[in-house]
Amino acid sequence: MGAEIYGQWHGNGATVIGDTNGITVIKDGKTELFDWDHVIQYGTLAIVLMENDEAAWTISLNQNFRIHSEGPPSGEIRLYQATMEKNKPITLLNSRENL
Template sequence: MINHSSKTKHIVSISPDLKHLFVIKENRALGLSTYYRTYYGIFARQKESLPYKTNGEFKVKWIEKDIAAVTYQTPNWKIHQYIGTYGDRNGGHSYSYVGPSIHGQWQWENVRVTSATEGISIDYNGEMERYAWENIVQFGTIAIVLTKNDQAEWTIALSANFKSNSNEPIPPSGEIILNKATIGKNEPIRLEYVATE
């Protein structure tokens, strides 16, 4: 057991409501990491490998009670994110896409997120960044990662109170959560719907 633990690094984090367990195992020699999904109590099974080699630094942040974001760096110092999702926002009836679900403008103070036909833009303290759909990676049905120059920049997640209202003639309600992809300290920002695009 001691020999095995010296070869493998375990990243384990429990959700704030103590209902979900986020687990990653990293093969230290190879720099390859695997995400394990819990399936019964404390038991987990391998779900998928992280797409990039890691340099051993991981930051896990629960941005909602059922959404965990792990931020890590590759050996060439690029930032990447992997999102563990443990819920849904549509009652589990069908697969849904985050981008179209949040169509319109969302804002909190000097931060604005706009989801439109051509992609998603973020205005953060007066600096605007645009992300085409091919640079947006979806995790489960409740979170996406926005990438540029082959690295992660932002995560957008649907809060627990989010409702898409996709089958009704009213805009979405609740909040979305914007989280910066960084190894440093940061706080997720909750934005509210303000207008159609």
């Protein structure tokens, strides 16, 4: 699923960047890079970003997510912070989708 979210995704004060280095999460002024060795596929619709052998973030594809043979994907992804505290997922859109 990492290849499907290649590019920049923005929404609700968060940014996710998928590139050759891995996946970067920017939230609340904090930047975290997860190289591909720390990105774990979870089924077909989600990946887990690992830090110190523990889940830090989960990224999932929304139902409206679509891959196109030409152009960027459309639809949304969701970013979930792995925490014991109650939190809401952050919905993100591909920055190239609206070009």
